[in-house]
Amino acid sequence: MxxxxxxxxxxxxxxxxxxxxxxxxxxxxxxxxxxxxxxxxxxxxxxxxxxxxxxxNHKDTKLSAQEKEETFSFDLLESGKTAEQTHKNTYEEATGSESIKAVKENADVILPEDDAAAEENAFYAENALAEALKPAEKEAESGKKDAVAAEKPKESIKTPAAVQTREVSLYFVVINSDGTVSRKAVKRTLPKSDSPLTDAVNALLSGPLPDERSKNCMSLIPEGTRLLGASVKNGVATLNFSEEFEFNPVGVEGYIAQLTQLVFTATEFSTVKSVQFLIEGEKKDYLGSEGQWIGSPLARSSF
Structure with a gap:
């Protein structure tokens, strides 16, 4: 026991x-x-x-899970309200009479320590700043476009003017089967200008066109002859030619043909009745060694 x-x-x-x-x-x-x-x-x-x-002396430093959650929710709510109020104030100042510099300063708010609230606050501030800068950016862009438009000259659409032309008669020669030489007139369309006589004589000096040559047209004006000047006064056309005009390899028939071609072509114009020939600016009595008279104006009746 x-x-x-x-x-x-x-x-x-x-x-x-x-x-x-x-x-x-x-x-x-x-x-x-x-x-x-x-x-x-x-x-x-x-x-x-x-x-x-x-x-x-005890101090309760630990909170219950529910108290922690309530405290965190309260802090987050307060941070959200602060961020929302900051966004509102920043936007109101940006859209008012404040300058862009002031908007940037107001947008630079103090972020709360909580990460989630800090990100939300930064989001509101960034959006507020972007909204504030939009009107200024649009205005600057509009001003830039206006400046470019002002600098760029207005291009007017020009319609090409229709080229005015006139029809002239040019005189070439044709060698007949019996060996005789006769004149032949052809119609040529030339651009209209203030010197129609000069245009017609230069066209004659250039010789017949291919379709005109196919009709046996030819020129007996000495090759290389250039027109140095042309004028009309009191019905007399004065034509000044280069020295090549003075030498015709065909002979007397050639001299007569070249003078005939030029006199008939020039007198097609109503203001011309006769032609005075000059060689290198000098008035000569005879043309070539054959002695064809050119000391006075020649008319169609001279041939």
């Missing part, structure tokens, strides 16, 4: 020791919570009439 009592007593002591150890472990693990509860319920004051210093 005595041995059983000792065993029971030892077991009882062991159980109490384990409970006491467990309570100590729980106390050290949850000491902040226990101290906080003891402080809130004022347990020692009610039971013992005094509160230990460690309970009295």
């Amino acid at each position: 005595s041995s059983d009592k000792k065993k029971n007593t030892g077991l009882f002591v062991a159980v109490w020791f384990l409970l006491l150890l467990l309570l100590l472990i729980v106390f050290f693990v949850k000491k902040d919570t226990i101290a906080g509860n003891l402080q809130k319920t004022d347990f020692f004051e009610k039971v013992f009439g005094m509160t230990p210093e460690f309970v009295k």
Whole structure:
């Protein structure tokens, strides 16, 4: 019996020791919570009439999960309100009479420490600044386009003017089957100008065109002859030719033909009745060694 009592007593002591150890472990693990509860319920004051210093000086530094969530939600809400108000103020100042520089300064707000709220605040500020700068950018772009338009000269569409022409008669010669030479008139369309006589004589000096040559038209004016000047006064056309005009390889028939070609071509104009020939600006009595008279104006009746 005595041995059983000792065993029971030892077991009882062991159980109490384990409970006491467990309570100590729980106390050290949850000491902040226990101290906080003891402080809130004022347990020692009610039971013992005094509160230990460690309970009295206890500060609860940990919040419950619900309290953390409520505190975080409240901070986030406050940050959102701050960001929204900042965005509103910045936008109102940007769209008012403030300068763009002031908008940029107002948009540079202090961000809250919370990352989510900071990003939201930055988003509002960036959008507000972008909205504020849009009117200025549009105005600058419009001004640039106007300046470019003002600098660029207006190009008027010019319709090519129709080239005016006139029809003239040019006189070439034809050698007949019997060897005689006769004149032949052809119609030529030339551009209209203030010097129709000059144009007609130059066209004659250039010779017949291919279709005119196909009709046996030819010119006996010496090759290389150039017109140096032409004028009309009192019905007399004065034609000044280069020295090549003075030498005709065909002979007398050639001299007569070349003078005939020029006199008949010039007198096609109503203002010309006769032609005075000059060679290198000089008036000569005879043309070539054959002695063809050119000392006075020649008319159609001269041939």
